[in-house]
Amino acid sequence: MNLSARGWYQALSAIAFLAVWQVAALAADSPLLPGPVAVGRVMVEALASGDLGYNLAVTLARVAASFVIAMSIGTAIGIAMGRSKVLDRLFDTWLIILLNIPALVIIILAYVWVGLVEAAVILAVSVNKIPNVVVTMREGARSLDPDTMEMARSFRLSPGRKLFHVVLPQLYPFMAASARTGLALIWKIVLVAELLGRSDGIGFQLNLFFQLFDVTGILAYAFAFIIVIQILEVGVLQPVERRVNRWRR
Amino acid sequence: MLENVRFSLASGEFAAVFGPSGCGKTTLLNIVAGLDPDLQGEVRLTTADDNGHPVIGYVFQNPRLLPWKTVEENVRLVLPSDQATGDRVTEVLHAVGLEEARHVYPNRLSVGMSRRVALARAFVIEPELLLMDEPFVSIDAAAANRLRRLLLSMLDRRPTTVLFVTHDLREAISLADRILLLSGPPTGIVADVAVDIPRGERTGEAVEGFRTRLLDECGDTLRAALDPR
Numbered sequence: 001m002n003l004s005a006r007g008w009y010q011a012l013s014a015i016a017f018l019a020v021w022q023v024a025a026l027a028a029d030s031p032l033l034p035g036p037v038a039v040g041r042v043m044v045e046a047l048a049s050g051d052l053g054y055n056l057a058v059t060l061a062r063v064a065a066s067f068v069i070a071m072s073i074g075t076a077i078g079i080a081m082g083r084s085k086v087l088d089r090l091f092d093t094w095l096i097i098l099l100n101i102p103a104l105v106i107i108i109l110a111y112v113w114v115g116l117v118e119a120a121v122i123l124a125v126s127v128n129k130i131p132n133v134v135v136t137m138r139e140g141a142r143s144l145d146p147d148t149m150e151m152a153r154s155f156r157l158s159p160g161r162k163l164f165h166v167v168l169p170q171l172y173p174f175m176a177a178s179a180r181t182g183l184a185l186i187w188k189i190v191l192v193a194e195l196l197g198r199s200d201g202i203g204f205q206l207n208l209f210f211q212l213f214d215v216t217g218i219l220a221y222a223f224a225f226i227i228v229i230q231i232l233e234v235g236v237l238q239p240v241e242r243r244v245n246r247w248r249r
Numbered sequence: 250m251l252e253n254v255r256f257s258l259a260s261g262e263f264a265a266v267f268g269p270s271g272c273g274k275t276t277l278l279n280i281v282a283g284l285d286p287d288l289q290g291e292v293r294l295t296t297a298d299d300n301g302h303p304v305i306g307y308v309f310q311n312p313r314l315l316p317w318k319t320v321e322e323n324v325r326l327v328l329p330s331d332q333a334t335g336d337r338v339t340e341v342l343h344a345v346g347l348e349e350a351r352h353v354y355p356n357r358l359s360v361g362m363s364r365r366v367a368l369a370r371a372f373v374i375e376p377e378l379l380l381m382d383e384p385f386v387s388i389d390a391a392a393a394n395r396l397r398r399l400l401l402s403m404l405d406r407r408p409t410t411v412l413f414v415t416h417d418l419r420e421a422i423s424l425a426d427r428i429l430l431l432s433g434p435p436t437g438i439v440a441d442v443a444v445d446i447p448r449g450e451r452t453g454e455a456v457e458g459f460r461t462r463l464l465d466e467c468g469d470t471l472r473a474a475l476d477p478r
Binding site for chain 1: 306
């Protein structure tokens, strides 16, 4: 299937989704299930008043900070554990514990220990995501091609050059996988953290709408955010991936 | 795997290491390259001016190019720093006849071309010692011959000590100054033969004659190990 055909299918699929939703809303005829038209109207109003833009920006900043921190720390730990058997054995149990702590527990503990501040949100979300990045990157580091590593050693490449030109390019597919799941996971956790202890951001707004039973507002904010994340995926992640993979046939 | 392997190479000497498949020839090269962590023994490498580790170029059995780098980037990568080395990369790519393909990714190259890139990569660092592990296998005879001539012409231009592993006795005779015959197990050097045919006279006949004499001189068991055909 070529690219434009896929684009048409995606557009068709989105329209079908909106149509089903609109029909369901008309059938239910209740303020608890507003249709896409009503939600769209609220979205435009919130955008015009500046509320939506502001809260989106605040949440996106938190997502971006946590994403960068989680990816860099997780990648470093993952490579170390993938390349060193000793480190892997020493910290494997820690990893399993961290992987299994519910996000909510980490968020609550971060607020209790650090306080209701910005740093607590970033810390909690990063700590939630780091173990996932570690697991993926460890897998990647374990599968590094021994032949090219030997080549790098016999030609005495400097550590920096080895990392950036030999090791990391082999890990790009793993980084892409963990970036993609990371973005999806992180923004959801950020919303929970905002709901619990912040006075701005999408999560805070959703909490407000929840107390008012304003389903239209909830859906408007949620969909605005989904659209932004999709734009990031198509506009940033995919082009980066294409550039990195241009050598493949 | 290897036991009591002891030899030394003079500067500028071309030594072929010949032995049956699987006798540890690659292991020997890896030991010299410092890639074998389990080595019990010693490799002493000295440079002409005796300051530190000599520059080693390694041509592996598989070219081991980085698929995410173009031909030129693969060659440039092994140069110590990014200082004005553009000319040297161009020069060496020209020497192996790959100037046109410099921006091509390795998965677009034929096996023979990949082997030439590997050769260029080993030569670009101006090595004092060149390790070559059956660098011309799995290409057709004509292409292999062209690559052998290319290697000799590059060595002419810049004399280098070479340790060349092969399981093809004719190739060893046509290229080397000296042949180390390996056999085992456990693998050791069973003979150290100087190839006394002048370089210009190594025709197919001369090589064939030398090979017959060499096999005649070796005992029966050795002959069977060295040349199963």
